Amino acid sequence: MSVLVEFAIFPTDKGESVSEYVSRVIKMFKESDLNYQLTPMGTVFEVESMEEATAVINNAYKQLEPDCNRVYTTIKMDIRKNKSNRMKQKINSIKNKIGEVNA
Amino acid sequence: MSVLVEFAIFPTDKGESVSEYVSRVIKMFKESDLNYQLTPMGTVFEVESMEEATAVINNAYKQLEPDCNRVYTTIKMDIRKNKSNRMKQKINSIKNKIGEVNA
Amino acid sequence: MSVLVEFAIFPTDKGESVSEYVSRVIKMFKESDLNYQLTPMGTVFEVESMEEATAVINNAYKQLEPDCNRVYTTIKMDIRKNKSNRMKQKINSIKNKIGEVNA
Amino acid sequence: MSVLVEFAIFPTDKGESVSEYVSRVIKMFKESDLNYQLTPMGTVFEVESMEEATAVINNAYKQLEPDCNRVYTTIKMDIRKNKSNRMKQKINSIKNKIGEVNA
Numbered sequence: 001m002s003v004l005v006e007f008a009i010f011p012t013d014k015g016e017s018v019s020e021y022v023s024r025v026i027k028m029f030k031e032s033d034l035n036y037q038l039t040p041m042g043t044v045f046e047v048e049s050m051e052e053a054t055a056v057i058n059n060a061y062k063q064l065e066p067d068c069n070r071v072y073t074t075i076k077m078d079i080r081k082n083k084s085n086r087m088k089q090k091i092n093s094i095k096n097k098i099g100e101v102n103a
Numbered sequence: 104m105s106v107l108v109e110f111a112i113f114p115t116d117k118g119e120s121v122s123e124y125v126s127r128v129i130k131m132f133k134e135s136d137l138n139y140q141l142t143p144m145g146t147v148f149e150v151e152s153m154e155e156a157t158a159v160i161n162n163a164y165k166q167l168e169p170d171c172n173r174v175y176t177t178i179k180m181d182i183r184k185n186k187s188n189r190m191k192q193k194i195n196s197i198k199n200k201i202g203e204v205n206a
Numbered sequence: 207m208s209v210l211v212e213f214a215i216f217p218t219d220k221g222e223s224v225s226e227y228v229s230r231v232i233k234m235f236k237e238s239d240l241n242y243q244l245t246p247m248g249t250v251f252e253v254e255s256m257e258e259a260t261a262v263i264n265n266a267y268k269q270l271e272p273d274c275n276r277v278y279t280t281i282k283m284d285i286r287k288n289k290s291n292r293m294k295q296k297i298n299s300i301k302n303k304i305g306e307v308n309a
Numbered sequence: 310m311s312v313l314v315e316f317a318i319f320p321t322d323k324g325e326s327v328s329e330y331v332s333r334v335i336k337m338f339k340e341s342d343l344n345y346q347l348t349p350m351g352t353v354f355e356v357e358s359m360e361e362a363t364a365v366i367n368n369a370y371k372q373l374e375p376d377c378n379r380v381y382t383t384i385k386m387d388i389r390k391n392k393s394n395r396m397k398q399k400i401n402s403i404k405n406k407i408g409e410v411n412a
Contacts, residue, residue, distance in 0.1 A: 006315070006350035008385070013222035016276045016389075019399070023406040030410055037348065038412040040399040041315035041385060044350050050164045054157035061153045061182065069185070070222045074280050074385055075178040076317070076350060079164065080325075082172070090328070090349040097332040101339055103347040109212070109247035111282070116325035119286075119379045122296070126303040133307055141309040142243065143296040144212035144250050144282060173325045177282055177383050179214070179247060183222075193225070193246040200229040204236055206244040256370045260363035267359045267388065275391070281384040285370065288378070 002083040003053045004090070007075040008042035009060050011068035024063040035087055042074070046087045053077060105186040106156045107193070110178040111145035112163050114171035127166040138190055145177070149190045156180060208289040209259045210296070213281040214248035215266050217274035230269040241293055248280070252293045259283060311392040312362045313399070316384040317351035318369050320377035333372040344396055351383070355396045362386060 009025055010018045029036040029043060034056065036045040047053050057075060064071050080086070091103045112128055113121045132139040132146060137159065139148040150156050160178060167174050183189070194206045215231055216224045235242040235249060240262065242251040253259050263281060270277050286292070297309045318334055319327045338345040338352060343365065345354040356362050366384060373380050389395070400412045 004349055006348065010218075012216075012218055012224070015221075016219035018218070019402040019406065023403050026403050026410055027407045030407060036411055038400060038403065038410050039315070039346065039348050039353050040313055040355075040396045041353050041387060044348050046349075050161045054161055058153045058157055069183065071180075071182040072278070073178075073180045073182070075176075075180075076383055077174075077176045077178075078350060079174040079176070080172065087349050091347060093328040094332050094335050094347065097328065098336045098339060101335055101347050102345055107246055109245065113321075115319075115321055115327070118324075119322035121321070122299040122303065126300050129300050129307055130304045133304060139308055140245065141297060141300065141307050142212065142245050142250050143210055143252075143293050144284060147245050147247050149246075175381070179280055181247060190246050194244060196225040197229050197232050197244065200225065201233045201236060204232055204244050205242055256367045260367055264359045264363055275389065277386075277388040279384075279386045279388070281382075281386075283380075283382045283384075285380040285382070286378065 001048055002080050002086045003047050003050060004044065004078040004086050005053050005075065006042050006044045007057060007073060009064065009071060009073040011064055011070065012072050013068060013070045021064055021068065025060045028059060028063055037087065044087065048084070050079065104151055105183050105189045106150050106153060107147065107181040107189050108156050108178065109145050109147045110160060110176060112167065112174060112176040114167055114173065115175050116171060116173045124167055124171065128163045131162060131166055140190065147190065153182065207254055208286050208292045209253050209256060210250065210284040210292050211259050211281065212248050212250045213263060213279060215270065215277060215279040217270055217276065218278050219274060219276045227270055227274065231266045234265060234269055243293065250293065254290070256285065310357055310388070310390050311395045312356050312359060313353070313387040313395050314362050314384065315351050315353045316366060316382060318373065318380060318382040320373055320379065321381050322377060322379045330373055330377065334369045337368060337372055346396065353396065357393070359388065
């Protein structure tokens with residue numbers, strides 16, 4: 001099974017710039033063996049079960065919990081049985097149909 | 104701590120109407136002691152920790168897992184320390200400022 | 207056509223509590239003839255075209271634009287041809303299957 | 310002003326695989342002069358006003374409207390005054406803090 005996740009998490013009590021806090025979450029990904037991709041609006045990652053996906057999200061919150069009073073997160077998941085490695089395949093299936101794209 | 108969640112989960116391999124499948128998830132809420140509210144676009148609920156929130160989402164997926172090959176979910180969370188009972192309070196704080204609203 | 211929208215919009219440069227700003231957006235709904243419902247995590251409304259839906263969102267941003275430097279919004283839409291009045295119907299179709307629910 | 314958008318749009322009445330329909334939307338971006346990036350879970354793009362952002366979303370729906378009865382879209386926007394070119398800057402501000410990342 002392939003669980004593709006796109007999510008963003010940030011404090012809303014720390015003023016206009018929050019990259020210092022977001023960096024902690026990306027560091028968590030960097031130091032893990034997760035297959036992830038940082039984008040300007042969030043992080044995309046792929047795991048093989050819902051429990052793995054939600055464990056990553058719980059861990060992401062833990063990076064902010066110590067000193068953030070209010071945190072907001074948006075998450076979307078595309079969960080598909082009998083599939084794997086969709087971080088590449090979903091992009092390739094578009095390229096096969098319309099050629100090169102910015103990805 | 105108050106974890107307010109708004110989420111929707113539905114299969115994308117079952118055709119145009121999916122209320123049969125969504126009803127299973129709402130039945131899960133109905134049979135739980137969770138503080139929840141069904142809306143036309145999802146379900147809002149409140150718990151006291153991220154682990155409780157993600158456990159509900161994992162359980163919601165389990166209602167669809169047996170016979171759905173592809174499932175999509177959107178989730179957003181407003182996580183706030185030193186607060187509780189915000190299902191009512193967030194609405195009341197708006198009403199206190201602008202009077203009655205459709206809620 | 208029925209365009210069902212669930213969205214939230216709030217400044218992220220105004221500190222932990224933002225209900226003063228969110229109230230402006232809900233006031234916009236209250237003073238309109240839109241079919242809307244405020245929830246603890248956003249506002250659900252129904253219109254008949256994408257142009258109407260996005261015009262509401264542009265107008266919502268205008269309520270915050272004068273004094274907010276950074277604004278975040280999450281939006282999801284369920285767009286369905288040959289349907290109307292789904293604010294009620296989607297809830298009723300669940301009730302018809304599993305009985306009364308918190309809605 | 311910089312309006313950063315992450316969104317996904319897809320039909321929910323066309324079965325498990327929808328890449329044929331999603332490709333139409335990406336083709337729209339490819340043939341435009343928009344600054345966009347396709348990810349496995351959506352498309353990120355940057356414009357300078359809310360009106361431009363929502364016009365892109367209206368146009369994306371038009372690519373599916375002719376033959377799709379039900380369409381679902383998730384959108385999130387990070388709207389910030391006095392900024393531009395944040396597709397690169399938001400990633401760089403993370404790299405400056407924690408070094409190279411998968412982006």
